[in-house]
Amino acid sequence: MKSTLDQIKDIKNHGYTLDFSTVFNNAFENYKKIALYAGLILLVFSILFGILGSVLLAVIFGVEKLNNPAFFSIKPAHLSSLQLVYYIGGTILFSAILSPFGAGFLKMAYCADRDQEFNVSTIFTYYKSSHFLQIFLATAIISLFSVSISTFLEIQNLNLLGIVVSLMISFFTFLTIPLIVFGNLKAVDAITSSCILISKQPIVLLGLMITIVAALIIGFMALFIGILFTVPLSYSMTYAIYYAIFKNEKEDPIDSIGQSDLE
Template sequence: MKSTLDQIEDIKKNGYTIDFGSTFNYAFENYKKIALYSGLIILVFSVIVGILVMGLAVTYYGVGAINRDFIQGLENQKLSYLEQLLSIAAFSVFAALLAPFGAGFLKMADCADKDEEFNVSTMFTYYKSPYFSQLFIMALILALVSNAISAALESQGINLLGTAISIFISFFTFLAIPLVIFGKLNAIEAIKSSLIVVTKNPLLIFALFITGFIGSVIGIFACCIGILFTAVFNSSVTYATYFSIFSEEEEIKDSIDSIGQSDLE
């Protein structure tokens, strides 16, 4: 079996083709297996993080931190140049620390696809060597670049452009996390390889990227709490897209083909 980097070289020279319908159906079938469990994990995690953030805010600012006027005052406060840099660094480190947790949903998708048991500990699989360091570095680089660009543009009053650039950074690094955890690449290799793969078939990958995003947020229309159970849909789309391009096992490739054939029937 060719290594991931060898497959990347083949893609760089010859490109690749995947079927949108088969990949989407593969993702949806995978999502149905993990939706309920992942939704409950997100709910519990959100409550814990919310309590921690509230506790830190009260400890640092006092009881007034839970007042709406205080929160609005913070939002309207003009930060100094140094404070902006510290804010960018803090948010970037926080995002980097959460990256292995997000990767845990891909591990859950992988377990479900292979009919293996998964539980809460599955979410913390990548908080250990060698995955944690590479995921942390990768997420930190991307978060620093994205947050710095957004902050610079927002300071000029061009908020929408900053948001658009952040989205495109996410798009071009769509496959970076699975390339680390499944492809065994380091952080820099994963970023570069994701860029190569995406640019070789940008329209189809963008369609899958947008589909994953829309599928993830559509739960907000179900009394908002529904988003807890649809948020992981993007993980299933990312997982299915990765294994539509990089076949680690022949049976995975066959499962995608069988889904496509059943649709034709």
């Protein structure tokens, strides 16, 4: 079987087909299997992360500043050069550290698609996997470009352009993590490969992403907590898109004997 990079070379030269309805239906069927479990996990860990984040901010900046609403509306344009470095660096580090957590939902989608058992520990699969470093590096690189550019544009009072650039970067790199965890690519290869794959079917993929955004908006309107149960749809969709592109056959249980669950 061809390697992922070889398949991407073929796609770069010849493109690939992607059917909107097939991918959406596959994603929704997968979502139904993980929605409740993943939503509850997000709810619990959102509360835990919120408490931890509040405690850290209180320790670093003091409770008085946290009680001041202006503290949470600080704009990059009002920060010094050193504070900007801390701001960008902190954002990148935070995103990179949490990225394996998000990748765990892709693992959950993978297990659900193959009717394999999954549990809370599935979410932490890639923190103890050989893929951890590549996930961390890829997220750090993407965040560096996105945050640096958007921050620069915001300082220039081009906030809308900064948002557009950030969304474009997110769109063209959203297949990076599945390319690492399912395709075994290195960070830079995964980023460049994601851009190639997205550029070959931008209209269909954009349409699929818009459906995700619509679902998230509906979830947000449902007393906000609903968004926690619609977020898993984004992971099911990403998983479905990846396997629609590469059209990998589902693994035979006999063939998987002896293989690591972390692969």
